[in-house]
Amino acid sequence: MIRIANYINGQYQAPLTNSYIPNYNPSDGAIYGDIPDSDASDVQAAYKAAETAFPEWSTSTLEERSKIMLRIAELLDENLQKFAEAESKDNGKPVSLAKVVDIPRAASNFRFFGNAITQFSSESHESTGLNAVNFTLRQPIGVVGCISPWNLPLYLFTWKIAPAIAAGNCVVAKPSEVTPMTAYLLGEICTQAGLPEGVLNIVHGLGGSTGQAITEHPKIKAISFTGGTATGAHIARIAAPMFKKLSLELGGKNPNIIFADCDYDDMLQTTVRSSFANQGQICLCGSRIFVEASIYEKFKTDFVEKVNALKVGHPSKEDTNIGALVSKSHLEKVKSYIDIAKSENGKVLAGGEEVTVDGFENGYYLAPTVIEVSSDECRVNQEEIFGPVVTIMPFTSEDEVLQMANKVKYGLSATLWTNNLKRTMRMSQSLQAGIVWVNTWMMRDLRTPFGGVKESGVGREGGFEALRFFTEPKNVCIKY
Ligand code: TXE
Helix, strand or coil: CEECCEEECCEEECCCCCCEEEEEECCCCEEEEEEECCCHHHHHHHHHHHHHHHHHHHCCCHHHHHHHHHHHHHHHHHCHHHHHHHHHHHHCCCHHHHHHHHHHHHHHHHHHHHHHHHHCCCCEEEECCCCEEEEEEEEECCEEEEECCCCCHHHHHHHHHHHHHHCCCEEEEECCCCCCHHHHHHHHHHHHCCCCCCCEEECCCCHHHHHHHHHHCCCCCEEEEECCHHHHHHHHHHHHHHCCEEEEECCCCCEEEECCCCCHHHHHHHHHHHHHHHHHCCCCCCCEEEEEHHHHHHHHHHHHHHHHCCCECCCCCCCCCECCCCCHHHHHHHHHHHHHHHHCCCEEEECCCECCCCCCCCCCCECCEEEECCCCCCHHHHCCCCCCEEEEEEECCHHHHHHHHHCCCEECEEEEECCCHHHHHHHHHHCCCCEEEECCCCCCCCCCCECCEECCEECCECHHHHHHHCEEEEEEEEEC
């Protein structure tokens, strides 16, 4: 049993509540540790540490901040295996995936923002004829709150923390209670890298108590949140009357639009990945696949064959493509959508069933599932399932598919497969999404703005957008 602790003021500390919640291993369904069930008193202790650290950290040189952040990145790289195994055990994802995606990306987040802060600049405006010059000071906000989800635990946790501290803020952060382990391990790395006490404080606990206390804290002036849309709306309701800065990265129901003129093999291979990577538990997964009618039957056959060849297995096995879903309750939710699909005349072409993995019979495994739907308006095509379930249906014209693609409440990302340049431009302009990938999926350049429209969120993370979010612009006008 592993008992984890909060990381406050550079020290690991038991929660003031002295209360704990169990932590499950999704690959076998067993409890393997427990985590602090922190409340507002723990959040207050974290806030105090952050407040105390702020004057010094916010006036430290960019070189000092950058050096520490690059060291954190290096230490994450050096501890790749340990972190990847911890992530896999907590989340159910294949260790092989955590080793090439989650942990390297967490290191990149620190490396990227450690460098970006040295290049961050602000505008100046000479007011000619008025003998005045205006410039913008970009000052850190103070103490900020970062709340992250369970699907890409350390990856998304550090995607918020790194720009926040690079910009000179001090942080009270909460990882998901479902996947707290790598955030816990990060504390030790930060201490080793020389991050001053109190700059980053990590409080573990449930959303409704710990997360709520961060959101409600009157002196935590900004909240960066990634998670479900309903939770995002709840946080927005609390934060709005307190005039907090808010960055919300929420759910998605992303279209994957395939035209007959695409590079077929590349499309097919990438579509398997964009459908089922991380057990389909990525907000960017292309869960609605629209295929041009002329290649629909061929695609259907080839896709189903490839999906059936994916190996569902224990996350520690090298040949596992699909690991376990994150929790029992999430597995039940995803399965319920398969039943909904059937009741709406959806045809299950692949998967649709739980999988029993030998020796791990209580794990949360589900076969990658492909559902052919007859209408884009059915629930499985409209609601976020967030698991290894995709729908497919044909389309006949660009206008038709554009309408269907946009006819959901979400607008995070869209993928387009075509070699027609004019169509690429037309569609990119008209798709209601924060990110459009053309002939690729989830190719990330950390300088680009990242986020969604409609109910997929508010604000953008990434690059200078994140540094802008975590700073307050102040106009200084000097008359000379
Ligand atoms: O997320 P929650 P859940 C979607 C996906 C999933 C659904 C619900 O559809 O099925 O959301 O997942 C914290 N105040 N995504 O329930 O609850 C919580 O502790 C403050 C999309 O796991 O939104 C955790 O740290 N914080 C998504 C974080 O919010 C609160 C990734 C996210 O949890 C809180 C994950 C509160 N009142 C799920 N309640 C994406 N966009 O990538 C909860 N939290």
